[in-house]
Amino acid sequence: MSDDPTIGPAEGNQLLAAEYVLGVLGTEERRDVERRLAREPALAREVAFWEERLGGLADAVAPVPPPPQLWSRINAVISVPPPPVAAPRRSRPSLWQSLEFWRTFGIGAGALATASIAGLTYLGVGLSTAPPPRAPPLMATLGGAAGQPNFVAAITATGDGLVVVPAALLTNDPRAFELWLIPVGETTPRSLGLIEPGQPIKLTIPPDLAARLTPDATLAVSLEPPGGSPTGAPTGPVIAAGKLASL
Amino acid sequence: MDADASRRQLVAALARVAGGDRRALRIVYQDTSAKLFGVCLRILNDRGEAEDVLQEVYVTVWRKAATFDPTRASPITWLVAIARNRAIDRLRVTAVSRRMEPIEAADAVSDPAPAALERVELSQQHARLAGCLEELEQRHSAAIRAAFLDGTTYEEMAERMRVPLGTMKSWIRRGLLKLRACLEA
Numbered sequence: 001m002s003d004d005p006t007i008g009p010a011e012g013n014q015l016l017a018a019e020y021v022l023g024v025l026g027t028e029e030r031r032d033v034e035r036r037l038a039r040e041p042a043l044a045r046e047v048a049f050w051e052e053r054l055g056g057l058a059d060a061v062a063p064v065p066p067p068p069q070l071w072s073r074i075n076a077v078i079s080v081p082p083p084p085v086a087a088p089r090r091s092r093p094s095l096w097q098s099l100e101f102w103r104t105f106g107i108g109a110g111a112l113a114t115a116s117i118a119g120l121t122y123l124g125v126g127l128s129t130a131p132p133p134r135a136p137p138l139m140a141t142l143g144g145a146a147g148q149p150n151f152v153a154a155i156t157a158t159g160d161g162l163v164v165v166p167a168a169l170l171t172n173d174p175r176a177f178e179l180w181l182i183p184v185g186e187t188t189p190r191s192l193g194l195i196e197p198g199q200p201i202k203l204t205i206p207p208d209l210a211a212r213l214t215p216d217a218t219l220a221v222s223l224e225p226p227g228g229s230p231t232g233a234p235t236g237p238v239i240a241a242g243k244l245a246s247l
Numbered sequence: 248m249d250a251d252a253s254r255r256q257l258v259a260a261l262a263r264v265a266g267g268d269r270r271a272l273r274i275v276y277q278d279t280s281a282k283l284f285g286v287c288l289r290i291l292n293d294r295g296e297a298e299d300v301l302q303e304v305y306v307t308v309w310r311k312a313a314t315f316d317p318t319r320a321s322p323i324t325w326l327v328a329i330a331r332n333r334a335i336d337r338l339r340v341t342a343v344s345r346r347m348e349p350i351e352a353a354d355a356v357s358d359p360a361p362a363a364l365e366r367v368e369l370s371q372q373h374a375r376l377a378g379c380l381e382e383l384e385q386r387h388s389a390a391i392r393a394a395f396l397d398g399t400t401y402e403e404m405a406e407r408m409r410v411p412l413g414t415m416k417s418w419i420r421r422g423l424l425k426l427r428a429c430l431e432a
Contacts, residue, residue, distance in 0.1 A: 011267075011424060013298055014423075014424070014427060015420055015423060015424065017428065018426075019419075019420075019423070021396055022394050022419070022423070023290075023335045023393065023394060023395060023398040023399070024394050024399065024400055024401045024419060025400070026338070026339065026402065027340070028398055030335070030336070030339075048319060048320060051320065051324055051325075051328045051424075052320055052321065052324050053372070053376055053430050054375030054376070054395055055321075055323070055324035055327050055328065056372060056376045056377070057376070057392060057395045057396065058282070058286055058327045058331075058390070058395075058396075059373060060396060061282075061285045061286050061289050061396060063281035063282045063284070063285045064281055064284045064285040064288055065280070065281045065284065066281065066284040066298060066301055067298065070280075070298055070301060070302060071273070071276060071280075073273075073302050074276065074302050074305045074306060075269070075273075076304070077306050078269060078306060079269070080311045081354050085257060103268040117351070144295065154266070173340065174340065187267070223299070226265065231378075235306070236300075236303065237300075237302045237303055238298035238302070239299065242328040
């Protein structure tokens with residue numbers, strides 16, 4: 001809103017709408033305007049006016065074809081059927097607060113908080129010296145759109161846990177990072193819980209899903225509102241994905 | 248395809264998207280994703296971020312197509328507004344202090360914006376906007392154009408154009424009020 005004494009209050013709303021559309025307001029001011037839009041039709045009309053008129057400025061921007069795989073990502077998100085009836089597992093936070101796995105191998109969580117891709121090697125060593133596993137350990141490198149590794153995930157020797165280690169410094173995004181499993185032959189992502197962008201975490205996987213942690217099953221990470229996806233299906237951008245494979 | 252036909256096709260596709268037709272979203276995507284990606288990329292100046300935002304934009308279109316009112320807005324304007332809002336919100340969140348190249352008013356004016364060739368293709372309304380912008384003081388229109396394209400805050404604009412914050416606010420606000428009067432005339 002204007003703090004210029006020569007701009008009258010009648011012009012204030014027009015200006016606020018214009019400033020909102022122009023994009024010069026800060027985040028809090030933007031949210032204020034958006035809240036008011038729902039109950040102030042006059043302000044909404046002003047915003048529509050400016051969107052329509054200023055929109056022409058976008059003609060100055062040269063089109064840039066997005067990478068071909070982007071449509072697949074969008075298609076994957078919109079193909080998800082309505083949320084399942086079952087409550088998402090993230091409502092039980094104690095599930096992923098257990099880090100016995102790390103203590104078992106004498107790896108401090110603090111040291112791993114800074115682990116990058118080096119953690120992958122370390123993890124491999126740890127798993128290979130674990131009590132004899134029934135099957136070869138499965139791992140996945142979850143890459144971003146540009147192919148860079150963002151997370152490394154490994155199934156614990158007991159088969160019912162998944163350790164997820166951040167492999168890259170991700171932006172300081174306030175949103176929640178939610179891990180999904182898309183089992184082989186299925187298209188619906190199943191939530192495995194929230195993970196941390198800055199530290200390794202161990203998720204306990206319920207038996208019905210643990211059985212689906214098989215080679216070629218896909219793991220993916222999406223950005224969600226704090227607390228996780230409100231629908232039980234991914235709602236935000238997928239920032240990393242990869243397939244499970246034997247070491 | 249002429250502008251009217253492509254607009255009609257887009258309106259029809261959005262109506263089908265509102266009904267849950269994924270193939271229609273694919274059509275909207277094919278017709279508009281390069282434009283919207285360009286808009287996001289210009290604001291975010293980072294391909295990865297722009298890709299994430301573009302994904303959010305089309306998921307938003309998928310969910311909100313029913314709120315698009317073709318009698319009140321053109322489809323491309325509606326899509327550009329969604330893309331810009333998402334990109335600006337992402338820009339504010341990442342809060343990475345982007346290193347801004349200082350720009351002089353003259354540089355901003357030489358921005359590809361009103362290139363003679365492109366103006367031929369501008370719709371009547373866009374041509375009017377260009378005409379009204381030309382009536383403003385050059386530095387005011389330069390500030391408005393740059394703010395729109397880059398999604399910058401008043402503070403960043405003041406820094407970029409090397410004027411006090413109050414001066415920048417005054418330039419843009421006066422420019423906007425004059426622009427509005429011109430557009431309505």
